[in-house]
Amino acid sequence: MATIVAPVTPTTSTVREGEPHPIRALILSRVALGLITIVAVSIIIFWATEVLPGNAASAILGHDATPTRLHALELQMGLDKGIYSQYWTWISGVFTGKLGVSLASGLPVWSTVSPRLVDSAVLVALAGAIGTVIGVALGAYAALRKDKLLDHVFSVVALAVTSLPEFVIAIILIILFATVVSHLLPAVSLLPPGTYPWNSPKDMVLPVATLVIVIVPYLYRMMRAAMIEALESDYVEMARLKGLSQWRIVLVHALPNAVAPTIQVIGLNFLYLAGGIVIVENVFNYPGIGTGLVNAVSSRDIPVIQLIVIILAGFYVFVNILTDVIALLASPRRRLPR
Numbered sequence: 283m284a285t286i287v288a289p290v291t292p293t294t295s296t297v298r299e300g301e302p303h304p305i306r307a308l309i310l311s312r313v314a315l316g317l318i319t320i321v322a323v324s325i326i327i328f329w330a331t332e333v334l335p336g337n338a339a340s341a342i343l344g345h346d347a348t349p350t351r352l353h354a355l356e357l358q359m360g361l362d363k364g365i366y367s368q369y370w371t372w373i374s375g376v377f378t379g380k381l382g383v384s385l386a387s388g389l390p391v392w393s394t395v396s397p398r399l400v401d402s403a404v405l406v407a408l409a410g411a412i413g414t415v416i417g418v419a420l421g422a423y424a425a426l427r428k429d430k431l432l433d434h435v436f437s438v439v440a441l442a443v444t445s446l447p448e449f450v451i452a453i454i455l456i457i458l459f460a461t462v463v464s465h466l467l468p469a470v471s472l473l474p475p476g477t478y479p480w481n482s483p484k485d486m487v488l489p490v491a492t493l494v495i496v497i498v499p500y501l502y503r504m505m506r507a508a509m510i511e512a513l514e515s516d517y518v519e520m521a522r523l524k525g526l527s528q529w530r531i532v533l534v535h536a537l538p539n540a541v542a543p544t545i546q547v548i549g550l551n552f553l554y555l556a557g558g559i560v561i562v563e564n565v566f567n568y569p570g571i572g573t574g575l576v577n578a579v580s581s582r583d584i585p586v587i588q589l590i591v592i593i594l595a596g597f598y599v600f601v602n603i604l605t606d607v608i609a610l611l612a613s614p615r616r617r618l619p620r
Contacts, residue, residue: 305610312606316599323595324376324588328369331584376592386583395574395589402563402570404479406555408486409493414548417498421505421544422537428510437506440499448558452492452565459488471568489566493559497551504547508540515539542612549605556597 375381381391420436427433443451460469471485479486512518513536521531560572567573571590578586 305607308606308610309603312599312603316603319599320592320595324373324592325369327588327591328372331587372588376589381589382585384583384586386578386581386586391585391589394586395571395593398569398571398574399593401473401479401568402556402559402572405486405489405493405559405563405568405570406552408490409497410548410552410555412490413494413497413551414501416494417501418505418541418544420498421502422509422532422540424502424506425509425513425540426532436502440502443495444499448492448496448561449565451495452488452562455488455491455495456565469566471566473569485568489562489568492562492565493555496558497554500551501544501547505540505544508543509536512536512540538612542609545605545609545612549601549608552601553598556594556601 372382379392383389384391384394387394424433424436456469457463459467467487468485469488471482471489473479473482473485513532515536518531518535521535526535559568559570560576562568563570563572564576571593575587575590577583578590
């Protein structure tokens with residue numbers, strides 16, 4: 283008798299064998315796009331600084347420099363080479379740590395930028411962390427009080443704050459806490475040279491408060507909408523029918539599903555903070571990367587401008603990748619391979 287062999291049904295693991303994991307595929311694609319973005323930004327910023335009138339040599343020597351001295355310095359700085367050769371020298375120096383010298387101070391570019399980078403990083407981290415906690419908490423609380431008086435009050439205040447520019451909020455806080463109404467806090471945040479923000483916490487209060495007030499309304503509105511949608515879902519209704527407590531329903535069932543869309547807004551807020559601190563730092567005279575960029579543009583300090591813009595571009599790429607990965611991890615249906 284012939285042996286009948288039953289057909290083999292492919293298992294789930296056989297079907298999925300060789301397929302990239304969603305998280306790995308996301309990271310690889312985002313990193314590739316991020317590298318392309320950074321290269322594109324580097325080309326644009328290098329071209330934009332090169333088309334300015336004059337060059338780095340004339341900026342160093344000033345308008346009274348003789349043609350002989352100007353030509354000698356151009357040869358020393360490699361400005362006599364072609365535009366492509368100059369770009370390659372600069373971009374390779376960025377990756378090898380040879381960043382050049384500041385035209386304004388004569389100091390190495392990294393020693394000029396790094397203290398400001400630390401100051402701005404502390405400001406962004408504090409404002410982002412505090413704003414995230416407050417925005418998520420207020421949004422979740424307002425969702426639980428939907429259409430009640432407190433919910434309407436929060437929504438109106440959030441809409442009003444959203445319409446105010448950063449410098450207006452900063453000036454209001456200065457009037458209330460530093461000049462006219464009271465003198466509890468300093469009106470400017472001039473950190474002494476050689477010190478870090480954590481050495482002068484009082485100087486950080488108003489800049490951080492300004493940025494927190496700016497970003498909280500966006501987080502609040504997104505968290506409120508996501509939480510309301512989660513609370514009205516079928517799985518939450520089933521949890522209520524099972525007799526679970528309200529706080530268990532909120533913390534275990536509604537909140538984890540409402541966090542995923544809010545993560546994208548949190549990432550966007552951090553990206554905004556990286557660029558939006560320019561105005562706030564100028565209002566409070568805070569020695570961060572924003573005021574450093576403004577000063578570099580004013581003095582035409584091209585190496586400093588180029589480095590700051592590349593750092594900001596790298597931060598944008600990193601935060602975008604991190605936000606997408608965290609949002610994917612927060613969505614069980616999306617993070618599992620299909």
